Amino acid sequence: xxxxxxxxxxxxxxxxxxxxxxxxxxxxxxxxxxxxxxxxxxxxxxxxxxxxxxxxxxxxxxxxxxxxxxxxxxxxxxxxxxxxxxxxxxxxxxxxxxxxxxxxxxxxxxxxxxxxxxxxxxxxxxxxxxxxxxxxxxxxxxxxxxxxxxxxxxxxxxxxxxxxxxxxxxxxxxxxxxxxxxxxxxxxxxxxxxxxxxxxxxxxxxxxxxxxxxxxxxxxxxxxxxxxxxxxxxxxxxxxxxxxxxxxxxxxxxxxxxxxxxxxxxxxxxxxxxxxxxxxxxxxxxxxxxxxxxxxxxxxxxxxxxxxxxxxxxxxxxxxxxxxxxxxxxxxxxxxxxxxxxxxxxxxxxxxxxxxxxxxxxxxxxxxxxxxxxxxxxxxxxxxxxxxxxxxxxxxxxxxxxxxxxxxxxxxxxxxxxxxxxxxxxxxxxxxxxxxxxxxxxxxxxxxxxxxxxxxxxxxxxxxxxxxxxxxxxxxxxxxxxxxxxxxxxxxxxxxxxxxxxxxxxxxxxxxxxxxxxxxxxxxxxxxxxxxxxxxxxxxxxxxxxxxxxxxxxxxxxxxxxxx
Amino acid sequence: xxxxxxxxxxxxxxxxxxxxxxxxxxxxxxxxxxxxxxxxxxxxxxxxxxxxxxxxxxxxxxxxxxxxxxxxxxxxxxxxxxxxxxxxxxxxxxxxxxxxxxxxxxxxxxxxxxxxxxxxxxxxxxxxxxxxxxxxxxxxxxxxxxxxxxxxxxxxxxxxxxxxxxxxxxxxxxxxxxxxxxxxxxxxxxxxxxxxxxxxxxxxxxxxxxxxxxxxxxxxxxxxxxxxxxxxxxxxxxxxxxxxxxxxxxxxxxxxxxxxxxxxxxxxxxxxxxxxxxx
Ligand SMILES: Cc1ncc(C[n+]2csc(CCOP(=O)(O)OP(=O)(O)O)c2C)c(N)n1
Ligand code: SF4
Numbered sequence: 130x131x132x133x134x135x136x137x138x139x140x141x142x143x144x145x146x147x148x149x150x151x152x153x154x155x156x157x158x159x160x161x162x163x164x165x166x167x168x169x170x171x172x173x174x175x176x177x178x179x180x181x182x183x184x185x186x187x188x189x190x191x192x193x194x195x196x197x198x199x200x201x202x203x204x205x206x207x208x209x210x211x212x213x214x215x216x217x218x219x220x221x222x223x224x225x226x227x228x229x230x231x232x233x234x235x236x237x238x239x240x241x242x243x244x245x246x247x248x249x250x251x252x253x254x255x256x257x258x259x260x261x262x263x264x265x266x267x268x269x270x271x272x273x274x275x276x277x278x279x280x281x282x283x284x285x286x287x288x289x290x291x292x293x294x295x296x297x298x299x300x301x302x303x304x305x306x307x308x309x310x311x312x313x314x315x316x317x318x319x320x321x322x323x324x325x326x327x328x329x330x331x332x333x334x335x336x337x338x339x340x341x342x343x344x345x346x347x348x349x350x351x352x353x354x355x356x357x358x359x360x361x362x363x364x365x366x367x368x369x370x371x372x373x374x375x376x377x378x379x380x381x382x383x384x385x386x387x388x389x390x391x392x393x394x395x396x397x398x399x400x401x402x403x404x405x406x407x408x409x410x411x412x413x414x415x416x417x418x419x420x421x422x423x424x425x426x427x428x429x430x431x432x433x434x435x436x437x438x439x440x441x442x443x444x445x446x447x448x449x450x451x452x453x454x455x456x457x458x459x460x461x462x463x464x465x466x467x468x469x470x471x472x473x474x475x476x477x478x479x480x481x482x483x484x485x486x487x488x489x490x491x492x493x494x495x496x497x498x499x500x501x502x503x504x505x506x507x508x509x510x511x512x513x514x515x516x517x518x519x520x521x522x523x524x525x526x527x528x529x530x531x532x533x534x535x536x537x538x539x540x541x542x543x544x545x546x547x548x549x550x551x552x553x554x555x556x557x558x559x560x561x562x563x564x565x566x567x568x569x570x571x572x573x574x575x576x577x578x579x580x581x582x583x584x585x586x587x588x589x590x591x592x593x594x595x596x597x598x599x600x601x602x603x604x605x606x607x608x609x610x611x612x613x614x615x616x617x618x619x620x621x622x623x624x625x626x627x628x629x630x631x632x633x634x635x636x637x638x639x640x641x642x643x644x645x646x647x648x649x650x651x652x653x654x655x656x657x658x659x660x661x662x663x664x665x666x667x668x669x670x671x672x673x674x675x676x677x678x679x680x681x682x683x684x685x686x687x688x689x690x691x692x693x
Numbered sequence: 694x695x696x697x698x699x700x701x702x703x704x705x706x707x708x709x710x711x712x713x714x715x716x717x718x719x720x721x722x723x724x725x726x727x728x729x730x731x732x733x734x735x736x737x738x739x740x741x742x743x744x745x746x747x748x749x750x751x752x753x754x755x756x757x758x759x760x761x762x763x764x765x766x767x768x769x770x771x772x773x774x775x776x777x778x779x780x781x782x783x784x785x786x787x788x789x790x791x792x793x794x795x796x797x798x799x800x801x802x803x804x805x806x807x808x809x810x811x812x813x814x815x816x817x818x819x820x821x822x823x824x825x826x827x828x829x830x831x832x833x834x835x836x837x838x839x840x841x842x843x844x845x846x847x848x849x850x851x852x853x854x855x856x857x858x859x860x861x862x863x864x865x866x867x868x869x870x871x872x873x874x875x876x877x878x879x880x881x882x883x884x885x886x887x888x889x890x891x892x893x894x895x896x897x898x899x900x901x902x903x904x905x906x907x908x909x910x911x912x913x914x915x916x917x918x919x920x921x922x923x924x925x926x927x928x929x930x931x932x933x934x935x936x937x938x939x940x941x942x943x944x945x946x947x948x949x950x951x952x953x954x955x956x957x958x959x960x961x962x963x964x965x966x967x968x969x970x971x972x
Contacts, residue, residue, distance in 0.1 A: 160972065319971040329968065335959045337950075338772055360963050364771050364950055369797035373764035376757065380737065380768025383755050384776065385955020388768070406758055496968060499961055510955055533955040534753035535776050538732050542754040545740070553748055554756070 131310035132219075134187040135262065136195050139254075140212060141204025144176040146251045150202065151182030152491075153255055153276075157268040158186050159320035159493040162312030166602070167322075167491035168194040168678060173429040179207045186262075188310040192457075193602030194490075196682045200261065200306075201235075202254055209233065221306050223257055236304055243298060249291040256295025263308030266296060319494050323461045323487030323599070327417060328353035329497070330465030331389050332361055334505045336415070338386035339365045340377040342396060345429055346488035347419040350391035371396040375403030375414065382412045383543060385508055385533035387469060391417040394436045395426060401443045404478050408448025410543045411521065411529065411568065413472035413479070415465075420484040422676050431676030432485035434598055434649035440480045441627055441658065447565070449475060449572035451579070452627040454482040456601025458494040460624050461487065466502055471578065473506040475571045476531055482626070484649070486678035487599040510536040519550040523563060527570030572628060579625055581633035586619030592688075593641035595667070596648060597623040597655050599678065604647050606681035611688075617642070626655060631663045638665050647671040647684055699731055700724060701751035707742060712863035712889035712900075716810055717746055719866045720781075723873035724752075729777055736779045737766035739791060741817045743783035743810030743889070760790025763798045766805050773953040777877060778805040785815045785823040788844050792824070795846070798882050799855040804945040806876040806883045809846065810863075812891035813898050820894035830897060846886050847926035851919065851939045856881030858922065858939040862907045863889045864900055868935065875937060881945040888933070903933070910936030917941075 137154070141147045148169070155167050165186045172178035185191050198215045201208065203224040209231050216222070222235030230237055236257065243253045252273070259269050270289055277285045321329075328350045339358075341351040351365070358365050364386070368374035371392055378388035392400065397418045407414050418440055422433040440452055451471050455461040465481060472479040508531040512518050518539045522529045529550075534541040542552030547561045555561075582595075585605055592611060596604045604620045611618035621637060623629075638644050638659075646656040646667040651674045656667050671687040673679055700721045707713045724734060736747035740759035747754045753776075757765045762780040770778045787795060787809045798807065814832070815821040822832045822839040825846070829838035850858045857879040861869035869887065876883035888907065890900045914936065915921060922939035950957070 317969075317972055319968065321971045325971070329964075332959060332967075333961075333964055335957075337954045337957050337959070338768070340768065357964075357967050360967065361959060362950060362957055364954065366767070366771060368764065369793050372761065373767075373794055373797065376761045376764035377768035377771075379757070380755060380765035381772035381954065382768075383765070384735070384769040384772035385953055386768070386772035387954070402758055402761075406761075410755075410757070496972075499965060499968070508955065533773075533953075534735055535733055535773055535953070536955070538730070540732055540751055540753045542748070542756075544748070544754070544756040545758055546756070552754065554745070 130307060132307040133189065133310045134185070134191070135199045135309055136197060137184045137186065137200040137202070137258065138198045138212060139182045139202040139204065140179065140208030142177050143171060143174060143180050145204045147180060147182045147204055149251045150254045151184060153269065153272055154258055155184050155491055156320050157264060157272055158184070159318050161264060161268045162314035162318065163188060163309070163493070164190045164314065165493055166191050166194055168486065169489040170677070171430050179205065179211060186309065189313050192605050194678060194680055196680050200258065202258065219307065221261070221304060223254070236299070236302055239298070243294050244291055245287070249288065252288045252291040253295040256292040257299045260296045260299035261304060261306045317496055319496055320491055321458065321494070322349070322489060322491045323455065323458060323483055324349040324419065325353045326458045326461035327455070327465040327481060327483060330462035331415065331469055332357060332363070333499060333502055334387070334466040334469035336387045336389045336469060337361070337363050338378060338381040338388040339363060339390070340368045340374040340381070340388070341391055342368050342371045342374050344393040344396040346421055346485040347392040347396065347417060349488050350417050350419065354389070371399035372403065375400040375416065376406070378414045379403060379407055379410065379412050382414055383410070383534070385510070387473065388413070389415045389417065391419065393419050393421050394423050394439060397436070397439065397443070405444035405446055405448065406545055407478040408444060408446070408450070408568070409545050411476040412543065413476050415468050415472050415479050415481065417481045417483060419488050420482060422674065428676045430485065432649065432678050433674055433676065434484055434600065435651070435654065435674065437482065437626060437654040437658070440482060448568055449477050449575055450479065450627065451475070451477070451575050452480045452482060452625065454598035454624055454626050455487070456598060456622055456624055458492045462497050464624060470503065470505045471575070473508070475528060475575055477571060482598055484599050508533045512537050512539070515539040520552045521548060521550045521564065521567070523550060523567050525570070526574055527567045528574065576628045576630050579628055579630050581630065582621050582623045584619065584621050584637055588619060588621070588637040589640040590642050591617040591619045592643045592645060593619055593621050593638065594684070595621045595644060595646050597626050600647055600649060603679035603681050603684060607684035610681050610685050623655065626658070629659065629662050635663050635665060643668045645669045645671060645688065647679065649673050649679060698725070699751065703749040705749050706745060708893050710892040711742070712812065712891065713743060713746060713810060715863040715866050716808070716869065716887055716889060717749055719861070719869035719873060720746070720808070721750060722866070722870035723877065726870065726874050727877055733775070734777045734779070735769050736781055737762045737769060738780065739782040739786035741783035741786045741815070743781065743816070744786055746781055746810070760786050760794065762786065763791060763794040763807065767798065767801070767803050770803055770805055771949060773955065774949040775953060779808060780805060781808040782810070783816065784809055784811040784813065784825045788824040788846055796853070799850055799853045801946045802856050802881040802943050804880055804882070806873065807885065808873065809884070809886050810889045811886050812889040812895055814891050814895040816891050816894060845926065846884065847938060848923060850884050851922045851926050854941055854943065855884060855939070856941055856943055856945070857883035857937070858926070859883070859885045859937045860935045861885050861887040862903055862935050863887055864903055865907070865935065868909060872937065879940065881943060906931065906933045907935050908932060910934050910938070
């Protein structure tokens, strides 16, 4: 019988080509119509160490990575030792015949015989995997042709020959491994990682200025923008540091650009003065903070959700801000677009919290519906009354007409000091109060526009797994597992973590039989925020801060531990 | 506020007799000479007494954070190359807090004019040593004398092959106005370090002290001669040269956008193709 789901883990040293094998296979599976989640685990080094590229593929749908392994491709001897405890009863190990299987069930692949050069071992591994999964070889050969076309027909032919030889060899082995059931998706699917989706959503919203200082895992957002900058007319500058990056973005936004910066916690720590500046100048900027474990440099290539507090409180003084935390690919795209809109509408800093897991997690998705995106507010390039124009005109909503300098025959004055409506600095304390009231009124508008948390299932009488950001998929699977065990469970997911509107979720928390906060940090940052804003105290916490993403198995095991 | 000149007249928060007044006059004279309409000119400034200067001229103003006039100015210029962009601030703001940005702006050669009010002291915070305070000069917070060698912005800029490097003196407004106009006309990063007496906190480097020492560079100085420029940058003490020390023909930073980003809309057809490429 065909298997509906397979978890494939490719392990090896950095530089051994595991990502090449993994990306080829993942893209071929996505094109064939399968659902998948790819996770990458790697060390902070360019060569050596032990890394994995995991593809969890399913004929219908898949939400999160899992711990158990059905196919383990061992490119280095370490792989077997590290992962053999996670093998399922039906698992096969694919190892180099020269290294051996160490007594585990599997195939010893004669890479030496199959490949004219070690360079082709990737293709041999792909051939073996393709054959075991019963994937139509055309999906892989098509990709090989596309990828190597530039290198010439000889290279394409040589790669295809190795691939075919490996397929044939595998067929001759008659390994007992259930084929993957036929995929259910019809039509075109995209395969991309969370940070790519964030960048594309921001570009769809008209982002045309991007300044940055490199820091993993924030860089891949900028890298995606750079990949398309020429085609879309985006100005990108690598700044001398994060302070410059964010201030440059504010300068560009003042002059009418739509600005995005992307960084990680350590870089964001440096940007903090720019956050207050954005609040005071009422000049929009979208800041993507890709979380990784801290404090300080922490675990540079691993994941965590521990920068909510930093982003929530970043900056001195009080000013309105909004914080989005996408949970899946579609949210990455849609919320990035919404973040740009929110920043432009309220002329405030707006944040997107992503993390290493989302950054490196490739998934399949339906193509995004560009035509359905709402329009994004724009600053003004003309005003009716040039003589009476005031950048900080006091309005009921707190939002003032934002004119871009250089277009109308009047000047636009911004000041980081407290200022009068025309932007000039003042020490009139009455004006201070008027201006602070005006700025803070924007928070009311932001609350009206805020996204309520998404409830998956029924709240009443259930165990309500509450989470935010990238934990969504694992929480949904964990709830499913709990229900299968007879425990009614649902998920409440916050894709916007600030501002919170208590009315939209407090009744749900109150109706639940038991509320559990699942978040990727030690202290329970969202749980504490909710407690402060609503008084609700969660019954239990599932925390993960070992650098790895949540899996359903991890959540359920922890819940059982708590229950004991 | 009625505009006596197109650039306005404003009440200032400066001490009577401060060099800032003369620098303001020189800036207005240069803008007037260049016939730049106020709405096409942007000043980015940091924090300090000097940084308030753009508030006292009718132009577009981005008065941001301490040390950050240059990154903001860079973002402004990159978003709209049609604007004439200035950054203006004090020596503490420019060379202390903003030191890294100063080096980066020189390397970028971004097309803007950087006017530094160099009073060799922190004014707004009431008289601490700045990066340009001479070694051993006593201040309230350096009672044993400034302990570090002063920063030489001109020598650094010349050594790095900056676009345009000049020194002005607040006591010579006409000359300074000429320097500013020349700096604006130069395509690329133009530094004008302006010697500015601070009558409240710097009792050593006074008007009289500068008047005795400052001299205008003559026609015999060739601003294309890097070695001569460096020699002039290092000349300090009995005689202090003012004028254009160095000019390079380095191309300015680019590419910059063809049209201001404010009027650009994303091309959805192109974006659709880009999304397809992820299939
Ligand atoms: C981040 C930050 N640090 C310190 C200050 C305090 N501060 C304000 S002005 C200033 C120094 C100003 O000196 P200078 O740039 O030489 O300008 P001047 O007042 O002499 O014209 C300092 C340290 C500040 N505003 N922001
Ligand atoms: S403190 Fe010095 S620099 Fe500042 S305004 Fe007064 S005299 Fe001028």
